[in-house]
Amino acid sequence: MVIQYVATIIIALIILQLISKFKKDRVSWPRTLIWILFWCVGIFVVWFPETIAKIAQVSGVGRGVDIIIYISIILLFYLLSNQNTKIDELNKQITKLTREIAKNNAKTK
């Protein structure tokens, strides 16, 4: 099926990008490894959809596509909340920095 080739190309590009980011020292190696593994599983599922269909049947979800949607949503929410925590942390650091500059500025007067 065409969709399998399209999906493979897209995933391959994502993996290549990951590797190039890792080479530029922008992502740590455990993170790179986890994501490459994740996308490899993706390619596997694209070419052997019956495996995921089996899991869906055994677990009681029914359709293979449904299980992927469920997992994706859980993953997305998890990543989103991680991002929020990080943004909060960044905000705190920015405030700290701004405060230090302001305090130094007050001293010189």
Next chain:
Amino acid sequence: MGLNKSDAYITIPLYNDSKMILKVIKSLNDNGYNNIVIVDDGSSDNGYELVKNNTNAIITKHIINRGQGAALQTAMEIAIDKGAKYIVHFDSDGQHNPKDIQPMLNTLIEGNYDIVLGSRFLKKNKIPLKKRILLKGGILFTYLFSHIWLTDVHNGIRVMTSETAKKLNIQHDRFEHASEILDKIKILNLKYAEVPVTIKYTKYSMSKGQSISNSINIAYKLISSKIRE
């Protein structure tokens, strides 16, 4: 034990309030308060220059806007560094009356309190209905959230000892700081009192006050930070 007004540092967060700030500083000076710390919170107007060139107040600037809570915390830290014995929170928009500070300080010192909060409901104030409903809701929320029953919440005028100010350490950068302070009164077991104050509602100060949607946002942020603890 008499009150020496130079022991009190007035801390004012300033954000796009250049219209009122000089008047506010002057009225404080006229009432004998000369230790004023102003933190301009990344305003886009010329308030910082106005204050710097025309008054004897200590002024500094957050180079980017970080919110009222953050600015107040910066102002308090500067005041503590300067040797403040008492710290007064005061608004920049002219809604507070400097004459209210003295009775609050007196209560703080004579009653050996850690913090004294201003209450607009203990005095006859003309409070617009919308504001009244919002504040009563805030009072209820504070009771449910922090388990302290007050007659007023989110009133910007407060007086405290510098020890209290050190302990408070405001973490919420935006408007939630007002609820955070009340929450910390409970957590830190601070001895607190409320003193009647006047609030002058003008079209100007109303336009800068808090809205209903903002209140919901504050409640949401407080609850989510409590869950995370």
